[in-house]
Amino acid sequence: MPTVSVKRDQLYEALGRTYTDEEFDELCFEFGLELDEITSEREIISKEKGDGKADGASDIILFKIDVPANRYDLLCMEGLVRGxxxxxxxxxxxxxxxxxxxDCELQRLFITEETALVRPHAVAAVLRNITFTKERYESFIDLQEKLHQNICRRRTLVAIGTHDLDTISGPFVYTAKPPANITFKALNQSKELTALELMELYRMDSHMKHFVHIIEDKPVYPVIYDRNGVLLSMPPIINGNHSKITLNTRNVFIECTATDLTKAKIVLDIIVTMFSEYCAKPFSVEAAEVIQPDGTRCIYPELKYRKETMGAETMNCKIGISETPSSLAKLLTRMCLNSHVLDDGKQIEIEIPPTRADIIQACDIVEDAAVAFGYNNIKMAFPKTYTIANQLPLNKLTELLRQDLAAAGFTEALTFALCSVDDISDKIGISVSDANAAHISNPKTAEFQVARTTLLPGLLKTIAANRKMPLPLKLFEISDVVLKDSSKDVGARNHRHLCAVYYNKNPGFEVIHGLLDRIMQLLAVSPGEMGYQIRASKGKTIHD
Incomplete structure (x- = not known):
């Protein structure tokens, strides 16, 4: 869950009242949030002293609030207070x-065909006559960072660019060029650098190095220019220094480039709805026109409202309450879902605002009604249907085998489901292509690169880590392995495997042989052609 840090005093001022810590914790719980931590930090402030200024320091209280990952509208102070x-x-x-x-002249953004090679989509909008304060500016920047880490998937899906519109001139062009042909002064840089020089610089930067991989191997890099050839940004890496916004910025041009157009629309809607509150005409957003390479024209932001209809009886049944339709409509309205009862007196019409991209299905609406009603207010009741829970047959068999293997003198091991590529290939004499493994797209460590295709490497590693233990070591594991399977909707399937290892100075095959016979006996599988047979392995894993 994302964590939003807000200053307590600033929050209370926006809410129009103060709370004790316990009261605010309870309020968060009622709203479906969690007050995770209360901390303090030193803030440097300037104080008037005589006819000059002196720096001072003050302690500020911070509330760290856990927000559901799909509630993008609560990732900043503005959305949190409004909610x-x-x-x-x-x-x-x-x-x-x-x-x-x-004057009916929309800001226009032209997309060229070259962007299809790297980042094909873009949306845009304008916040006109906005007033920033230090707190509002910091919240504006922080929301972008929160969105980049959350719905934007660390800028891989969407990258946000914000620019001082008074320093640039439209129409704008979103195109892509070879990195050697891109030169500009990036944000907070003292001189102009080529795109290649910037990428080399950011590989060493603790913050920016996480985004370099997104485009560094691409033949062209995406860039946005204004009418005079001023480079606004090189998404998803960095904006240009020329158009950076400041506390004095009055008009903000917002562009979002993306590989996923739907996510880009959501991100743009969230940013403009959260901060349009500070425009001269509150909650109004100036539209921008985006022209596709084929000439198609789209107006953004969409700010689309949609309506859903749901029966009050259905909602009551799913939550386990008995509220009237008008009461349910009021509960939903408290969750920013304006609702009213239709003429039949049984159906509720719910309006979904552009800030609630998390409302996808009827169950999402029911969840909001339950939150507004209060989970603690739902009375406990016995189910109306009588059911008996049972284990899945596979899991029941696994549990029974575990007990008998332990009774045979073997100790159960529980190893990681992820391992390195070498563990399931070179170390056991199998080529990577034959391993049929599901690879992790962005592994954080070399030890967790693929999902295991066999249990043997995990047990061998366990033995290697316990070589100082008294011998013999008799280990087993019954767990799932993962194999690629294109016929499955997720591209892989799970198989339940059993693996046992006997380690001693002079190990004998008869121990494992005896264990196998015992397992087959328990499974009622007889030896012979119609049952099980022991044959020499032709693979490289086992050495004769």
Missing amino acids: LQVFKERIEAPRYTRITPA
């Missing part, structure tokens, strides 16, 4: 509108 105020019925949920400039 809590609507929940406590102090304000009504705002209505977000898309407007056009008085």
